[in-house]
Amino acid sequence: MALDEGEVTSDSEIRSMEVRARAPGKIILAGEHAVVHGSAAVAAAIDLYTSSSLRLLPTGEGGAAGAVELDLRDSGLAFSWPCSRLREALGEGCKAEAPRPCSPDELAAIAKLLEEHEIPEAKIWLSAGLSAFLFLYASILGCRPGRVVVSSELPMGAGLGSSAAFCVSMSGALLTAAAAVSVGGSGGEWELFGKDDLELVNRWAFQGEKIIHGKPSGIDNAVSTFGSMIRFKKGELTNLKSRNPVKMLISDTRVGRNTKALVAGVCERASRHPDAMSSVFHAVNSVSEELSSIVELAAEDEIAITSKEEKLAELMEMNQGLLQCMGISHASIETVLRTTLKYSLVSKLTGAGGGGCVLTLIPTLLSNLVLEKVTTELESHGFRCFKVEVGGQGLQVCRG
Known part of the structure; x- marks a missing residue:
């Protein structure tokens, strides 16, 4: 279930909640382009990661009603949106358990939110990723104050699945903070999700990928979510186990x-x-x-x-x-x-x-x-x- 406002009992509890998630990039080992024409393709995760760190903030931090902050370390850019503006543009509700596409009205509202920031012309391509971030944050976590820091080992736009790794790591961090997915262990170490939780992350990440790419195949986010290798043919994914x-x-x-x-x-x-x-x-x-x-x-x-x-x-x-x-x-x-x-x-x-x-x-x-x-x-x-x-x-x- 998504975390309700009433479940948080104190500002100190919110301040101490920090989640880090990392998701790998991908390569196509065989089959690119031909896969569009019905051939099989093989894709695999690589050990280069995009990391998203989320810290929930007490109401009032970052402004009277709080704000959602995003720090893109590799681009040297930082953004902040008052929670009141997000609420006005995207509404109150958060249904983390029910992934859904971003509506045209929501896209238009997000575009207006982005217009309030001066994105350098040389980095205007970041707009699609920022749109995906705002949609995923508001949809999964609601308009709750928080600070997100993103860094990546993946080169952007080079065919290594950087946008999918961004969407997967972001969805993983947000869903964990919303208590919509769970991991074992005592914290402090990298942990893995169960299959059902990974499915939920993957479905949300795919919605983010659709905002960025329009009509993605779903291969990139699937590999980034589940790791290992997959065979993809006519929309069907088969997991492969590399023995060496x-x-x-x-x-x-x-x-x-x-x-x-x-x-x-x-x-x-x-x-x-x-x-x-x-x-x-x-x-x-x-x-x-x-x-x-x-x-x-x-x-x-x-x-x-x-x-x-x-x-x-x-x-x-x-x-x-x-x-x-x-x-x-x-x-x-x-x-x-x-x-x-x-x-x-x-x-x-x-x-x-x-x-x-x-x-x-x-x-x-x-x-x-x-x-x-x-x-x-x-x-x-x-x-x-x-x-x-x-x-x-x-x-x-x-x-x-």
Whole structure:
């Protein structure tokens, strides 16, 4: 049940309530773009997180009637909305147990709230995320005074699911504070939710993603919520269990791209060459299905692990070739491919293409010296590199 005003007995109890939640980013291991045309795709969580810290404030702190404050650490921006204005714009009610979409009237009201702040032109893209925050906060927690601090290890807009990680971590923190979900333990350590609670978080996070992206697939928020790996095909999600650690080097090319335009470009190519592109999508489906099977195989010794990694590398290489057939590669992506190939490493783009991020499989037996050399060379091109483990934990919460 959502927390009612009457359940809080003192300002000191409110002041001591602090919740931190963190949610991972994601990568697409296989199947991007083709998934729109009915093929399977495989996505996985990575150990780069977005964290949301929520502290409820006593009424009167931050203004006579209190305020909702948001501090975006990575952007260097802070916002504050009087609770009275939120109540006026979005109403009183909070029904944390019943996720629902943001109505057009609510979106219009939120837009007016944002107009009261001067968002720098260079960061105007944050408006969608701020809208999602205000909707989730008011819907889950009501117009209760609070301070939220958000920080992230994920690059924004690079195809690593930063917006989903934001929505998932925010929903997890808000639902915990509203007592709509529960975790065990005594506090002070990262804890996990049960399946039903994760489902509730995921449904709320999806509503936030809809505000940001319009028509999201739901893959990003599902991976960020539940973690591990998933196979996605025609709207159905299947959880995959990775039996051995998989490590990747992610190269952020820092090249922005228009995802909608890239998706439309693949569709146009498919309409011009229906038979050829149908064969491409069918081949991608085969790659995704085989990759799904391989990641679930248990390899018990170095020989078996190396064999498994070689098969994964071959499938990644094939998938990259098929993505090039779709016309979504980019000079920056090709630079990563050439650079890593010099070190006998296999790479593929992840996400929409046209820039964004590129994955490079790190074999278990690869020396740290070689990894340092390839990383240094990639960074010399202006790319940002992240070493990550694939298929780890999803949403986690820590209560202060």
